[in-house]
Amino acid sequence: MNPTILILDDEELIRVSLGDYFEDLGWKVVSAASAEEAEKIIPDTHVNYATIDLRLGGMNGEDFALSVARRFPDIRILLFTGSFNFKLSDEMIRAGFSEKNILHKPIERTELILNALLKLQN
Numbered sequence: 001m002n003p004t005i006l007i008l009d010d011e012e013l014i015r016v017s018l019g020d021y022f023e024d025l026g027w028k029v030v031s032a033a034s035a036e037e038a039e040k041i042i043p044d045t046h047v048n049y050a051t052i053d054l055r056l057g058g059m060n061g062e063d064f065a066l067s068v069a070r071r072f073p074d075i076r077i078l079l080f081t082g083s084f085n086f087k088l089s090d091e092m093i094r095a096g097f098s099e100k101n102i103l104h105k106p107i108e109r110t111e112l113i114l115n116a117l118l119k120l121q122n
Contacts, residue, residue, distance in 0.1 A: 003048040004028040035059035076120035
């Protein structure tokens with residue numbers, strides 16, 4: 001069975017381009033423009049992977065990622081940030097996040113996202 005990925009980003013172009021990329025690979029894609037929207041999707045969808053933008057209006061990506069990690073520990077989460085000064089909070093580290101869960105924008109090649117997600121299985 002092909003994996004399912006949640007793409008959470010407030011930028012439509014990013015959601016669409018990532019969605020197209022993963023659909024071309026045969027993955028099922030669900031996307032959301034806000035954490036609040038994603039909160040409604042995730043309980044009813046078997047998600048294997050999630051890409052989460054950290055800067056969102058409303059609930060931020062870090063709070064959403066922590067919530068998902070606690071409730072759905074099998075989901076592999078990749079965090080996107082445009083800030084090169086971003087540091088994982090102590091709470092995120094305690095929840096099992098590390099530098100391998102972070103990709104910095106801009107991302108030059110989409111396959112870097114796929115490679116980062118697949119490395120989260122290890």
